[in-house]
Amino acid sequence: MSKEDMRMLYKKKVDEIPTRDDISMKQAVEKWLEVYRLRRKYEDSSVVTFWEEIIGPYIAKRTQHIYIKDKKLYVKVESAVVKHELAINRRQIIGRVNEHVGNVIVEEFVIL
Numbered sequence: 001m002s003k004e005d006m007r008m009l010y011k012k013k014v015d016e017i018p019t020r021d022d023i024s025m026k027q028a029v030e031k032w033l034e035v036y037r038l039r040r041k042y043e044d045s046s047v048v049t050f051w052e053e054i055i056g057p058y059i060a061k062r063t064q065h066i067y068i069k070d071k072k073l074y075v076k077v078e079s080a081v082v083k084h085e086l087a088i089n090r091r092q093i094i095g096r097v098n099e100h101v102g103n104v105i106v107e108e109f110v111i112l
Contacts (some may be wrong), residue, residue, distance in 0.1 A: 043101045043103075044067075044105065047068060047101065048066050053100075054097060054100050063082075068106060071107045073094070074110045077112075083111050086111050087111060090109045094108075
């Protein structure tokens with residue numbers, strides 16, 4: 001056997017040895033969010049970041065400001081037509097936001 005074959009064999013054997021501390025990156029991030037109590041802020045910022053995907057490009061382009069405070073989603077838009085559209089679809093929007101995050105972070109929807 002060549003040195004290269006020996007190294008590959010050794011590497012394979014080392015990689016096969018499970019350790020107790022092996023966790024996935026997702027599990028590590030989840031644990032970090034819990035330990036430092038950042039889950040809520042992470043979820044809030046996720047809604048703001050992915051607002052266009054949640055609501056669609058037409059309304060997202062006309063959204064001036066969006067934030068979440070005390071389980072209320074505040075959205076400021078630039079036109080009365082968009083305000084009306086949001087008001088009609090209020091329950092659907094709350095459902096989409098909560099579905100995006102995976103739990104209930106918004107209970108009310110306020111249009112500014």
